[in-house]
Amino acid sequence: MNVVTLSQLQFAATGMFHWIFVPLTLGLSIMTAWMETKYVTTGDETWLRMTKFWGKLFLINFALGVVTGITMEFQFGMNWSEYSRYVGDIFGAPLAIEATLAFFLESVFIGVWIFGWKKISRKAHMISIWLAAGATNVSALIILLANAWMQKPVGYVLRNNRAEMNDFLAVLTNPYGWIKFTHTLLSGYALAAFVVMGVSAWHLLRKNESAFFKRSFRLAAVWGFVASIGVAVTGDFHAVEIARTQPSKFAAMESQWETKRGVGMNLLLLPDVARECNSIEQLCVPNALSFLAFKDPNAEIKGLKEFPKELRPPVTATFISFRLMVGLGTFMILASLAGIILSRRQNFEEQRWFLKLMAIAIPAPYLAEQFGWLVAELGRQPWIVYGVLKTADAVSKSISTTQVALSLLGFTVLYGLLGAIDIFLLVKHAKKGPDKDLSAIINVQGYLVTPDAPQTDKDMAGIINVQGRA
């Protein structure tokens, strides 16, 4: 293998590993903030216990998301220096903005939230988690706008041997980016909801803390359903955008070889790349693909044969990833809808088959996330910036195969180890369940019993000022 392939493998492996942790961070941070807000507004202690329990799960997960994120920033320069040099004028800015605008806010207020239970008022504490959660969501927006620029470059001009920005607003308002952002963000909310439902189901099967986990399940089922529907709707927008802007990716996603009008959608389909056709095409819904892609049943779809072989993405992998993502997404809509209905029944705990299903369904959204990124990034190949720069031309010139092979090995070992430890801790904490005794929280932290003192009011003013200035 050469430096390009190894660097691609390394970027894919470290990116996908990073993405195990980020979606849960995106969703669970907001859910935790929601729970704490319910506690602060209602004073109901179950909400506080929920905040603590799900919040701790969020934190164990959060740590790995943060540290593996630095790898992504470093790798652009380490492995893809020609890319960084060529597009840094446009691509560097969002990364720097992400750090100053979002990472500081997120890291600082996570610290305040973890360590501030006794130090600041309830409201200030609640605002901290909203600031941290909001910042994670904003950072997702910025980095996805940067990724969207690689998919659909806008607001640039080729000059001085590189791509230079000539319209920052176009980069910020790239529709591709906003669609991708809503699709991705909602998928994170759905994933978090499935984690909460799965863990709750596990405890409900054991009749452990029924009231606590029923409430958690009900909340998550609604979140999960709304978010999954949103993922599907934005997914549709996303496909339309891809059909317009990245025809080779769209053709690979659908394994469409010929350019035709009024294309149907085969429910059963298997690509045969060698013969440039599909070996199975069954159960065709007439005109469906043309309609989905262009909202016109007779629209023309560009087939893969339209593109020279060397400009086609890996068809089978893109196609299968896309189908699996859509399949898992459909399952999530149905499962969360069933969750809403069943969890409202009196005999919810007796629905053992359903609870078992939800407990073992936790990996489903994780897989959907990974397949989604495979579609996005494999489907863009052989381009690193679609239509502008090829992946093979973007790699660093001063690194050797040995260096990258060793670093890939290092990442595999280190990430494997840390991933195993993190999952072990997550499972351990999830199985242990919420703290039985609220008095521990009360005594140690004085959180419940301390009324908002004047000094803490001043702290609130501090937050408001800071926000006002932001």
Place this chain on the structure above:
Amino acid sequence: MDLSVFQIIWFVLWGVLWAVYFMLDGFVLGTGFLSGLLAKTDTEKRVLINTVGPVWDGNEVWLITAGGATFAAFPTTYALMFSNLYSALLLLLFAMIVRGVSFEFRSKLDSPAWRGGWDMAIIVSSFLPALLFGVAFGNIFKGIPMKNDFATLNFSYDGTLIGLLNPYGLLTGVLFVLLFAVHGSLYAAIKTTGELSTRAAGLANRLWLPLLAVAVAFLGYTYPATRLYDNFLKAPVLLIIPIIAVVSLLLVKVFAAKGALHNSFLFSCLTIVFVVFTGVTGLFPNLIPSNIDPASNLTIFNSSSSLLTLQIMTVVALIFVPTVIAYKIWVYRIFRARISGEDVIGNPEAY
């Protein structure tokens, strides 16, 4: 304003970001790699980790910002620095990853073997970045063996990881380690109570003389090893920067000896900031010089972004950097209290 004005603004910001990063993460790294010497019991170790608990992540973001700013403002430098120093940066990255999770994971299980393992991880993963940052900056001051042709886009690098461990690079590495050691001990001394605090203050006092010796050696060796002094000789008024660094370093000891540890820590902050400023001022207008071909130097003029990007980034920096500083000061105020054993025992939120 024309392009060169913004290139200079971003050079200054680049220096400030690194300086603030080293000032803030310096004490986290220092308390980290000294934790084995400072803390004798499990509770003391937890106290130490909890002194940096609320702030370490926010401090590390200055590094990410320094990296991001290099990418946005000087993409060619970012590209060549990160790819040329691939292996060194990889080690640094691994260390930063391990350090972050160690804080988070250490106290999640109540097993001595588990905690002992993470204690070791904290020491190694805090020491390595301190040393590597020093080695990296020593080599940047000295120049690295690269040949860059900006017209034909032919870039080549003729260095190795072992090559970075030259005497000047290593001396700068030791300087960083000792700077952070004193800085970290002082931080531990003002953030803890009782014996732990006394022990930390004692260590800071004892480490000061070796630090002074290495700092003097560094200032001396810099003359033959680098061209950092050229700018100062051209404009002697700039000498105020290294003078502030040296005076601050002396005041660290003056106050530490009197037991005025907060003041001592303050001057330790100033020392680090002005050591970085000294190096960066000496580099100007280079970001990374080449030690084999002056025409290959990566300067703010041949590696920067376009005027528009620099303008946008300047506006972003003017709005957000002061905002960040404001809420960070607020947070340091909230967590200004010293941490004692009682604070961590039985506290489910503590590290």
